[in-house]
Amino acid sequence: MHLVNDDNTFNIHEACRLGKYEEVKTRILSNNRLLTTRDDSGRQVLHWAASGGHEELASFLVEHGAPLDKADDVGWTPLLIASSAGHAQVVRLLIGRGAHLNAQNDGGHSALQYAASKDHHEIVSILIMNGADVNIQDKYGATPLHRAASKENVRSMNHILQCNMCSMNLQDSEGNTPLHLACEEERTAAVQLLIEHGAFTNIVNKAQKIPLQMSSSQSIRRLITSIDL
Template sequence: QTALHWSAFYNRPEHVRLLIKHDSNIGIPDSEGKIPLHWAAHSQEYTAIHTVHCILILSSECGSIAGPDTVPGGLDLNILMCVSGHAKIVHLLLERNTSGTIPSDSHGATPLHYGAQSNYAETVGVFLSHPSVKDEPDLEGRTAFMWAAGKGSDDVIRTMLTLTPHIDINMADKYGGTALHAASLSGHVSTVRLLLERGAIVDSLDVMKHTPLFRACEMGHRHIILTLIKGSARVHLVDLDGHTALHWAALGGNAEVCQLLMENGISPNVQDQAGRTPLQCAAYGGYITCMAVLLMENNADPNIQDKEGRTALHWSCNNGYLDAVKLLLNSNAFPNHMEHNEERYTPLDYALLGEHSEVTQYMLEHGALSIAAIQDIAAASIQALYKGYTVRKAFTERKQLLMRHEQLRKDAAKKREEEQRRREAEQQISLARTEKQRMLLAR
């Protein structure tokens, strides 16, 4: 670093003026790649404007916002000005800018983005008042207004709404996220209220069909959720995968949020497109408190199987969550549900495959079986059933044979009886004829 670097760093305008008049080169970068103008502009001191002004006035090399070099990370000088929050310095630099545009970093973000996220309302006002500055989106499609919402920069939001009255408050980035999505995800209640008051769409959908409520539920921001619901957010909406806000709350292990959503009408047994319930989502993460709220306070069904046949117990055993396994079994979870695929694994199989010895032991103590054991039992049952079938078949055949024999005996006896009656009838007829002939001869 040169003497000019140090003078700029310590904000000594009289020293800067003297050094520049004696031909000190203001364009020489130090080991960090910064020229004296960087250091002067980065100062938080109010009097830094005098040092910056001195450098700009005394040197023709600084006729634009950006200095001849950049700092590591691709951030240009103007971005550092914005980060510093020194509105007068920003104004001075903008007035010296002859390019008519302001540069952006490698992410497409401009100084306006960085000033907005830092809640430098005065600096943002200076930017927006300059004709060369527009709220252009970065490479992700996010505007400075969205950055401000994501950081809870309410003062900046009010400033931008005032200076740009035609701003699209519901503008979406390349993923469909709006300023309200950003504020809800980050948990800024006052920002959410402000955006809703200014006309933000409460149920705007991103590309995954997530509303701001989904973002808040995922992160467990209870006050945001209450604010959105008060603003008429619909709690029963589902995303592209059929997940409800309750699924996302359970995936995050947010028990209090889960309870809040169920109090607002979401069923604890709602299933997504894969057939998974919020309980299964909570079991996957081993979130005991969340599972207890679903099971004990809202009567969630622990035996619902997803489309692959897995239950909440499968997931708890798979990940070795002993407390979750105990809770499920104490809540009447059936220990031997089998998958619907070729393997037909039970929860115990998952515990065995994961080498979770404590879970395995507990499951065995509570009647759990592996698929191999179930197959052995089934095979023995089939064998016993087959033997019983063979005996029953032989008995049936013998019974039928005896019945046929009895019928033949009855038929033969009936035939003999009929033959005997016929003979007796013939004998009576013969005797009657003989008696009639004898009487005729006697006359």
């Protein structure tokens, strides 16, 4: 990460990452062009405040004109970064200021997908309550529910499944539903939760397999078989 100010002695991006509020404030007030200066990864100061979870600093930067939805070189916005890092207060702040909920990076991943994948369930709830797309798909066709189910992130799954807009049987690029992935990864609790919410057990993926055929776990096979009887 290179230095950005006129005398090359102060790294504004690193200061934001570390949450050095007073130092950053002084520099920004004397030179507001620093708000939009990009580092070697294409990130601006708000990206780094979000990464560090510094709510007060992020608020100051937004109030003074830092772009909310600027993407870095691989498509990460500040909201994506805060959601992936688990910084709920920064997520609330950015959403409250109007950040784009469904922005996707170069992999097609959204804030909700990262939060669901890492089981940042509070952030999953915040995003859904504010209108994030629960069925958004990445470049492999995976939804937030695919990501949560494959890791048995039950708390995040509950928030997603309780959303009326959730389509729990969507298939990814391999034809797998969230139930296929939960079976393949031997995630018994995730399988049970999906079945309780009505997941289809007879969808065939591109390998011509139904979810039951993805698992060697006897407990999972009993769960699915009992539904199909």
